[in-house]
Amino acid sequence: MLYMCQKTRGRLKTEASQEKQQEMQSLTVPSVQAMVAATGRATVPPRYLRPAEVVAGDSEAQIPIIDYQRLLLELELDHCGEESARLHRACQDWGFFQLINHSVPDDVVEGMKISIQQFFQLPMETKKQFALERGQQEGYGQHFVFSEDQKLDWADMLYLYTQPHESRNTKLWPDQPANFRSTLDVYSGAVKDVSDSLLATMTKNLGLKREAIADKCIPGMQSVRINYYPPCAQAEKVVGLSPHSDADLLTLVLQVNHVQGLQIKRNGSWLPVKPVSGAFLVNIGDMFEVFTNGRYKSIEHRAVVDPKEERLSVAAFHLPNVHAMIGPLKEMAAHEEDAYKTLDHESFMKLFYGRKLEGKSFLEQMKLN
Ligand SMILES: O=C(O)CCC(=O)C(=O)O
Numbered sequence: 001m002l003y004m005c006q007k008t009r010g011r012l013k014t015e016a017s018q019e020k021q022q023e024m025q026s027l028t029v030p031s032v033q034a035m036v037a038a039t040g041r042a043t044v045p046p047r048y049l050r051p052a053e054v055v056a057g058d059s060e061a062q063i064p065i066i067d068y069q070r071l072l073l074e075l076e077l078d079h080c081g082e083e084s085a086r087l088h089r090a091c092q093d094w095g096f097f098q099l100i101n102h103s104v105p106d107d108v109v110e111g112m113k114i115s116i117q118q119f120f121q122l123p124m125e126t127k128k129q130f131a132l133e134r135g136q137q138e139g140y141g142q143h144f145v146f147s148e149d150q151k152l153d154w155a156d157m158l159y160l161y162t163q164p165h166e167s168r169n170t171k172l173w174p175d176q177p178a179n180f181r182s183t184l185d186v187y188s189g190a191v192k193d194v195s196d197s198l199l200a201t202m203t204k205n206l207g208l209k210r211e212a213i214a215d216k217c218i219p220g221m222q223s224v225r226i227n228y229y230p231p232c233a234q235a236e237k238v239v240g241l242s243p244h245s246d247a248d249l250l251t252l253v254l255q256v257n258h259v260q261g262l263q264i265k266r267n268g269s270w271l272p273v274k275p276v277s278g279a280f281l282v283n284i285g286d287m288f289e290v291f292t293n294g295r296y297k298s299i300e301h302r303a304v305v306d307p308k309e310e311r312l313s314v315a316a317f318h319l320p321n322v323h324a325m326i327g328p329l330k331e332m333a334a335h336e337e338d339a340y341k342t343l344d345h346e347s348f349m350k351l352f353y354g355r356k357l358e359g360k361s362f363l364e365q366m367k368l369n
């Protein structure tokens with residue numbers, strides 16, 4: 001997720017801020033993909049092993065399906081119709097939905113999928129050219145590791161700032177495969193448009209004016225986390241991505257190949273999600289929960305891995321602009337007490353990146369009382 005703008009990057013010179021950066025800097029961990037290539041998928045070091053029951057899922061979740069074209073039509077007509085009402089219920093009751101008929105062209109989605117798969121097939125030496133730099137969040141590696149005895153996720157990732165353009169550190173944007181950068185550029189813009197329209201409908205569904213939430217994202221921020229989960233013969237004993245909620249407003253996840261693995265926590269159980277072909281999996285993030293004083297809640301989710309096949313996904317995180325304050329909107333909390341603190345954007349993200357992923361524990365720190 002994105003917390004540092006270009007201007008801020010240049011400011012990280014003082015000793016105090018360097019110390020702070022180091023505090024929140026994730027420890028470097030080995031590439032799981034390289035480990036699997038060297039030792040085989042049956043070798044699982046103890047740092048990755050979790051109690052078997054922790055990984056078990058329940059029945060498949062039938063999460064709501066929302067039709068984007070219908071939403072757009074209702075938005076254009078300035079009319080809260082059936083699809084907007086379905087979206088409102090999905091946000092309130094699930095915090096998660098599948099978005100069909102979205103406007104990101106098939107060739108852009110397919111191009112993105114191919115580029116990502118090709119990137120992870122590159123030799124380790126090449127991928128390392130884009131490695132996470134000390135004190136930064138962007139690059140190839142892993143986040144959220146703060147102690148030598150912390151359990152590790154069975155995955156590698158590539159994390160990049162994508163919007164606005166000025167936030168991009170193109171040095172860390174892979175130049176292989178050849179069209180990676182241009183594909184990500186087009187993909188990120190198209191996905192941001194979808195997110196902006198969803199936020200506009202959601203803002204309206206909450207009875208708010210556009211400027212309350214939707215306009216805070218124009219120009220808003222977007223980052224992508226590209227997840228690579230190698231196969232693991234002891235898949236039932238490892239976790240690909242630890243249980244967490246996303247820190248942003250709205251996340252759009254693209255399932256890259258046919259291997260499933262996303263699970264959501266609902267009524268205390270882990271429900272595996274079966275992605276509809278061509279759909280985005282969309283979820284509410286912590287910032288949305290804070291803005292709405294808990295009306296729309298972020299949802300805890302995780303990724304499990306497959307015993308035989310690799311799995312890949314791309315999460316696009318959408319956040320307000322860097323100047324936005326993150327706290328309960330006065331319009332939402334007019335007749336009730338604020339349930340969350342208010343922080344500036346950068347402090348909020350530092351808090352998120354300064355601790356390991358553990359369910360919704362990050363948001364607990366934002367709660368008042
Ligand atoms: O791999 C997935 O399906 C989920 C990814 C995710 O939750 C994330 O990157 O935050």
Ligand SMILES: [Fe+2]
Pocket residue numbers: 244245246251301315
């Ligand atoms: Fe997530």
